[in-house]
Amino acid sequence: MVVLLLCSGLANSLQSRAATFDVRNNCGFTVWAAAIPGGGLQLDPGQTWSFNVNASTARGRIWARTGCNFNEAGRGTCETGDCDGVIQCTAYGQPPNTLADYALNQYNNLDFFGISLVDGFNVPMEFSATSNDCTRGSDAPLISTHFSCPGGTDYKVVFCPSKAIAQMHIQNNCSFTVWAAAKPGGGRQLNKGETWTLNVKYQGRIWGRTNCDFDENGRGKCDGGDCDGLLQCQTGPRAPCTLAEYSIGQNNVDNLDISLVDGFNVPIGISPTNTSSKSKNCRPIKCAADVNEPCPMELRDPGGCNNPCTVFRNDQFCCRSNICEPTNYSKFFKHLCPDAYSYPLDDATTVISCLTGTSGYNIMFCP
Ligand SMILES: *[C@@H]1O[C@H](CO)[C@@H](O)[C@H](O)[C@H]1NC(C)=O
Ligand SMILES: *[C@@H]1O[C@H](CO)[C@@H](O)[C@H](O)[C@H]1NC(C)=O
Ligand SMILES: *[C@@H]1O[C@H](CO)[C@@H](O)[C@H](O)[C@H]1NC(C)=O
Ligand SMILES: *[C@@H]1O[C@H](CO)[C@@H](O)[C@H](O)[C@H]1NC(C)=O
Numbered sequence: 001m002v003v004l005l006l007c008s009g010l011a012n013s014l015q016s017r018a019a020t021f022d023v024r025n026n027c028g029f030t031v032w033a034a035a036i037p038g039g040g041l042q043l044d045p046g047q048t049w050s051f052n053v054n055a056s057t058a059r060g061r062i063w064a065r066t067g068c069n070f071n072e073a074g075r076g077t078c079e080t081g082d083c084d085g086v087i088q089c090t091a092y093g094q095p096p097n098t099l100a101d102y103a104l105n106q107y108n109n110l111d112f113f114g115i116s117l118v119d120g121f122n123v124p125m126e127f128s129a130t131s132n133d134c135t136r137g138s139d140a141p142l143i144s145t146h147f148s149c150p151g152g153t154d155y156k157v158v159f160c161p162s163k164a165i166a167q168m169h170i171q172n173n174c175s176f177t178v179w180a181a182a183k184p185g186g187g188r189q190l191n192k193g194e195t196w197t198l199n200v201k202y203q204g205r206i207w208g209r210t211n212c213d214f215d216e217n218g219r220g221k222c223d224g225g226d227c228d229g230l231l232q233c234q235t236g237p238r239a240p241c242t243l244a245e246y247s248i249g250q251n252n253v254d255n256l257d258i259s260l261v262d263g264f265n266v267p268i269g270i271s272p273t274n275t276s277s278k279s280k281n282c283r284p285i286k287c288a289a290d291v292n293e294p295c296p297m298e299l300r301d302p303g304g305c306n307n308p309c310t311v312f313r314n315d316q317f318c319c320r321s322n323i324c325e326p327t328n329y330s331k332f333f334k335h336l337c338p339d340a341y342s343y344p345l346d347d348a349t350t351v352i353s354c355l356t357g358t359s360g361y362n363i364m365f366c367p
Contacts, residue, residue, distance in 0.1 A: 096120025269367025
């Protein structure tokens with residue numbers, strides 16, 4: 001009887017307690033934090049959002065949205081992580097987005113939490129405990145996380161946790177000129193054999209543009225990968241475009257991938273420069289096939305082989321609503337380039353992961 005009373009008393013005190021989450025934006029750019037449960041908030045660089053969640057929340061997640069535009073009513077869209085176009089999320093975000101996942105007061109009254117890449121990644125994140133002397137989380141390698149802390153622990157999530165940088169060696173091995181582009185980073189013309197070295201941090205994208213024509217002010221246009229007609233890109237590319245995506249220093253790990261989600265224009269390879277880096281999955285990947293030649297007629301574009309979402313704009317191909325599965329088009333891309341993302345929820349095992357600070361990366365056009 002005494003034991004029973006004690007147990008139910010303990011359970012009541014745990015249920016009435018809330019866990020506090022502090023979400024901080026350490027990035028050099030604005031992010032729109034999102035949480036289920038919790039809602040969402042715009043966080044300018046350096047700002048923090050604190051909120052409480054019910055200590056018996058069995059499933060929760062926190063993520064970042066980027067490139068958002070909301071009106072006064074809190075409606076709009078985000079480039080990544082969008083949750084049905086509202087600032088206060090009540091639904092999960094649109095991939096790709098890095099996730100902080102947690103489950104409170106589960107088995108043995110333990111909290112379980114970790115960073116997940118199942119939906120791809122957008123912003124580097126750290127997820128760690130701030131109370132109960134629970135020191136798990138902060139420096140853990142990304143892929144193998146599943147940490148636990150006693151129920152009732154408080155947590156913090158930091159977007160862009162480190163100042164880690166990496167060097168990208170962008171090389172043009174194509175027989176033709178490619179106008180390399182990076183967001184952030186700008187762009188430059190690379191004739192056959194030329195290289196451009198770029199220091200990057202946090203997260204971004206690198207791609208190649210073809211058949212460009214720029215005037216002396218750096219204005220003009222390209223058939224593939226054009227960014228608002230500027231040599232020095234400020235925005236992302238117009239589809240179709242093969243993308244090299246990176247996230248540097250996320251829980252001390254760099255993650256990189258090749259994506260055909262926006263279609264294909266030039267072959268791309270990514271390889272770590274430190275061949276003795278022993279971390280798991282730190283290996284070269286490439287999409288070397290010429291996808292343009294066998295491209296289905298309906299996806300052909302002057303700039304390359306387009307993605308079916310841009311061409312048909314339907315929910316199935318764009319992975320809107322709850323439907324996000326391989327299609328005959330994504331299978332076409334996957335067959336030619338098994339190392340690359342072929343649709344937003346494609347297998348995340350194609351992501352390469354190296355320990356931050358141990359390697360730079362070669363991004364090669366036409367590997
Ligand atoms: C927390 O969730 C439990 C189970 O869903 C519920 O019974 C309880 O009322 C909630 N507590 C608060 C403070 O919302
Ligand atoms: C290469 O990686 C290994 C293992 O991660 C590391 O010990 C070494 O310092 C790295 N080399 C360089 C030049 O960073
Ligand atoms: C893909 O399926 C659509 C119908 O869903 C069909 O019209 C199209 O021809 C197919 N394309 C390929 C490349 O198989
Ligand atoms: C550069 O391209 C040629 C084909 O034009 C290819 O044989 C070679 O392997 C490429 N170099 C690298 C380092 O991938």
